[in-house]
């Protein structure tokens with residue numbers, strides 16, 4: 001059953017420039033892990049911000065469980081790109097993660113501990129954020145996002161700070177999230193074999209280039225010679 005459907009989304013930052021996204025349609029099924037791939041400037045972050053509802057499309061519709069997104073925004077949470085955060089802010093890991101509670105209501109110890117456990121950093125709860133590695137910081141940011149009682153998680157380039165083993169560990173964490181019923185949509189620059197860890201791949205470059213299983217998308221992109229001239 002699809003939990004999020006986007007139909008014909010078009011979005012321009014200004015009427016004077018070409019649209020960042022044109023007629024983008026996709027379906028995210030409940031309990032699946034989907035990759036969103038595309039080169040720099042393809043519109044990945046723009047699409048995620050539309051799907052989260054922080055920007056509105058110029059044209060097109062987004063529904064969550066059959067209702068317009070505007071009536072169901074609490075079901076969708078976005079983890080921003082790491083570049084959007086000040087990692088030197090003087091805060092502990094548990095302080096950061098607690099901020100993820102919606103409306104900043106007081107989080108219970110259980111919720112906090114569950115989020116830290118899900119991403120495997122309970123032992124770092126009292127550490128300062130600026131004393132962590134880039135990969136540990138990304139896990140802390142995911143734990144903060146998971147404090148949100150949403151069921152659709154949009155992750156904007158979460159693997160950018162990871163070395164290959166850490167990336168594999170992170171993929172396992174998000175796979176477990178999907179297997180426990182959450183819908184997870186992850187933007188990435190990685191067109192390599194790690195795409196095989198996903199149920200589905202959406203390739204974007206202002207329009208949807210291809211969508212389907214990792215193999216189907218790789219085949220489609222090579223048939224249009226996209227990978228050769230673009231990447």
Ligand SMILES: Nc1ncnc2c1ncn2[C@@H]1O[C@H](COP(=O)(O)OP(=O)(O)OP(=O)(O)O)[C@@H](O)[C@H]1O
Pocket residue numbers: 013020038039040041042043044045046047
């Ligand atoms: N605030 C903005 N104002 C004007 N144009 C913008 C703005 N944000 C993004 N753009 C433009 O929209 C297009 C899509 O940008 P976006 O950040 O969504 O791409 P992306 O695929 O996430 O890129 P990257 O992989 O580099 O993060 C780019 O041409 C970008 O320059």
